[in-house]
Amino acid sequence: MIPGEFTYHRPSSVSEVVALLVEHGDEARPLAGGHSIIPMMKLRMAAPEHLIDLGGIADLKGIREDGAHIVIGAMTTQADLIASDLLSSKLPIIRETSRLIADPQIRYMGTMGGNVANGDPGNDMPALMQCLDAAYLVAGPDGEREIPAREFYEAAYFTALAPEELVVAVKIPTPAAGHGFAYEKLKRKVGDYATAAAAVVLTMNGNTVASCSVALTNVADTPLYAEEASGILTGSTLDAETVKRAVAAAEAITMPASDGRGPAEYRTKMAGIMMQRALTRAAERAQK
Template sequence: MIPGEFTYHRPASVAEAVAILVSHGDEARPLSGGHSLIPMMKLRMAAPEHLVDLAGIAELKGVSEDGGTITIGAMTTQAELIGSDLLGAKLPIIRETALMIADPQIRYVGTLGGNVANGDPGNDMPALMQCLNASYVLTGPDGDREVAARDFYEAAYFTALAPEEILTSVKIPGLADGHGYAYEKLKRKVGDYATAAAAVVLTMSGGTVGMCSVALTNVSDTPLLAAEAGEILTGSTLDADTVKRAVAAAEAITDPASDGRGPAEYRTKMAGLMVQRALARAAERARG
C-alpha cells in the first residue's frame, strides 16, 4: 500500500527536530532508518501527518569513549557499528549482533537509535542493550534525561519515550578486558526476525564466573533481562546442573506468541537453547 499524505521535515539540529515535534504533537513522528515506521505507514498502522527525518543531523552520528563509557549516536547505522574499531575492541558483541540484523542493504540505512527506540519486540539491539546495562539519552523541550534500557520498554511498541522527545544517543558502561560475549539467534531465513535469540556477557576468573548478564529477544512483548539466570550463573563454574537451572529460569520468563516461527512452547525452548549456546561461546571467549 501507499502511505497516507504527510508533510516531510528535515531538520539540521536536534533542537530544530524537537521544536517540530512539540509544534505538531502526536501528529508528528521522528524518522531514523525507517525500516519499522515506513512499513507500518504503508499498512496504515501508523499515519503521522508530519514526518521528521533525523538523517540531516550530524551530531546524532558517531561512536566515542569518555571515562570508560561508550557513547553511540542514535543515527549511527548498523554498518557503521560493524566497522567501528572502538566497538570492535571494547564491545565486540555489538558488531556480532549487528551482523545478524537483516541484510547488508538494510544495515547501511538502519540505525541503532531506530532499532532501540520504537519498541518492536523483534528487534535485536534492545535485548543486547539491556544485557550491557546501557542507558538511553532522551532529548526533549526540557533538555536531556537518561533512562536505563532495562526500564525503557513497557509493551510492544510502547516505551518511556515521550511524543516530543528524540532518543539521541546510547551510553554503555565499559566492560572488563577479556570478557566473554555471544549473541545467538535462531531465525527461519536471512533477514528474518528471531524465532528466539539470547545475548550473554560474562567475566571469568580461575574458572569461576565473576559477572553474568543474560537477555532475550522476541519471546515476549518486550525484550527480557533474564536477571535470575544471571544470578544463578554468577559465582558458578558453569557446571551442567547450574547451566540447566539458569536455562530453566530464562525460559520461565518468556511469553512468546504462536506464529509462523512456531508454537509458543517451541519458541520458549529455543530461547533456552540460545541461552545455552551463548553461554558456551561466551565462556570459551572469556577463557581465551
C-alpha cells in the same frame, strides 16, 4: 499501498526536532532508517501527519569513548557499527549482533537509534542493550535525561519515551578487558526476525563466573533481561546443574506468541537453547 499525505521536515539540529515534536505531538514521527515506520505507513497502520527526517543532523552520528563508557549516536548505522574499530576492540558483541540483523542493504540504512527506540520486540539491539546495562540519552523540551534500557520497554511498541522526546544516543559501560560474549539468534531465513535469540556477557575469575548478564529477544512483548538467570550463573563454575537451573529461570519469564515461527512452547525452548549456546561461546571467549 501508498502512504497517506504527510508534511516532510528535515531539521539540522536536535533542538529543531524537539520543537517540531512539541508543536505536533502525536501527529509527528521521527524518521531514522525508515525500515519500521515506512512499511507501517504503506500498510496504513501508521499515518503521521508530520514526518521528521533525522538524516541531516550530524550530532546524532558517530561512536566515541567517554571515560568508562562508549557512546553511540542514534543515527549511527548498523554498517557503521560493524566497521568500527573501537567497538571491535571494546564491545565486539555489538558487531556480532549487527551482522545478524536483516541483510547488508538494510544494515547500510538501519540505525542504532531506530532499532532501540520504537519498542519492536523483534529488534535485536534492545535485549543486547539490556544485557550490557546501557542507558538511552533522551532529549526533550526540559533538556536531556538518561533512561536505563532495562526500564525503557513497557509493552510492544510502548516505551518510557514521551511523545515530545527523542533518543539521541546510547551510552554503554565498557565491559572489562577479557570479557566473554555471544549473541545467538535462531531465525527461519536471512533477514527474518528471531524465532528466539539470547545475549550473554560474562567475566571469569579462574574457573568461576565473576559476573554474568543474560537477555532474550522476541520471546515476549518486550526484550527480557533475565535477572534471575544471571544471578544463578554468577559465582558458579558453569556446572551442568547450575546451567540447567539458569536456563529454566530464563525460560520461565518468556511469553512468546504462537506464530509462523512456531508454537509458543517451541519458541520458549529455543530461547533456552540459544541461551545455552551463547553461554558456552561466551565462556570459551572469556579470559580467565
